[in-house]
Amino acid sequence: QKEVEQDPGPLSVPEGAIVSLNCTYSNSAFQYFMWYRQYSRKGPELLMYTYSSGNKEDGRFTAQVDKSSKYISLFIRDSQPSDSATYLCAINTGGFKTIFGAGTRLFVKA
Amino acid sequence: GAGVSQSPRYKVAKRGQDVALRCDPISGHVSLFWYQQALGQGPEFLTYFQNEAQLDKSGLPSDRFFAERPEGSVSTLKIQRTQQEDSAVYLCASSFDRTRQPQHFGDGTRLSIL
Numbered sequence A: 001q002k003e004v005e006q007d008p009g010p011l012s013v014p015e016g017a018i019v020s021l022n023c024t025y026s027n028s029a030f031q032y033f034m035w036y037r038q039y040s041r042k043g044p045e046l047l048m049y050t051y052s053s054g055n056k057e058d059g060r061f062t063a064q065v066d067k068s069s070k071y072i073s074l075f076i077r078d079s080q081p082s083d084s085a086t087y088l089c090a091i092n093t094g095g096f097k098t099i100f101g102a103g104t105r106l107f108v109k110a
Numbered sequence B: 001g002a003g004v005s006q007s008p009r010y011k012v013a014k015r016g017q018d019v020a021l022r023c024d025p026i027s028g029h030v031s032l033f034w035y036q037q038a039l040g041q042g043p044e045f046l047t048y049f050q051n052e053a054q055l056d057k058s059g060l061p062s063d064r065f066f067a068e069r070p071e072g073s074v075s076t077l078k079i080q081r082t083q084q085e086d087s088a089v090y091l092c093a094s095s096f097d098r099t100r101q102p103q104h105f106g107d108g109t110r111l112s113i114l
Helices: none
Strands: A004-006 A011-014 A019-025 A032-038 A045-050 A054-058 A059-065 A071-076 A085-092 A098-100 A104-109 B005-007 B012-013 B020-025 B030-035 B044-050 B053-056 B064-070 B076-077 B088-095 B109-113
Touching: A004 A085, A011 A019, A011 B012, A019 A085, A019 A104, A032 A059, A032 A098, A032 B020, A045 A054, A045 A059, A071 A085, A071 B005, A071 B088, A098 B044, B005 B088, B030 B076, B044 B064, B044 B076
Parallel strands: A011 A104, B012 B109
Antiparallel strands: A004 A019, A019 A071, A032 A045, A032 A085, A054 A059, A059 A071, A085 A098, A085 A104, B005 B020, B020 B076, B030 B044, B030 B088, B044 B053, B064 B076, B088 B109
16 A cells, blocks of 8 residues: 555546545654645646645645545635646655655646 | 756666766755656655755665765766666755755656666
């Protein structure tokens, strides 16, 4: 079993839809939870970064962490074609090594 | 520059050749990471530097892989006697301090071994 599991998709939605992206993890020691967006042939770009359980909102993006279930989510409201990318969850215990999910490919159709 | 810069962007080498990949982190960033990203996968940790000290190299796949950051800024990842399985995108990331989060990534070097 991988330490971080993420459905690779692809996920295709119409413009304006609410998108839900999810990851599960196995190590209860994880403390830092990140979501990155990666466009084709570009490096990952940090979207959301949280240290604790609960919700964190930034514009159209909401990150949710449920440590009891070892489950993290990213919600995108009013999705746009420019949101079409691969979304990577990333988790860290506070040590040197960050573990990334495999990424979910998202397509937002105009 | 404002972001993490990597060079070259693309590198093609024949099997058995040595390659060197360069990373210029954000100025003043203490922490520097190298990752390997295979097609359709997330980045996988290779090694970590805090200033010039390599504190974790547990992710390096073999002793053919070597990384250095001699003056605590620019870093080089070297791969000796390249194999086809080394073909991947190599990403560099830096972060401001010793907490190591969040990490800011470069656009990577796409390495193809023929």
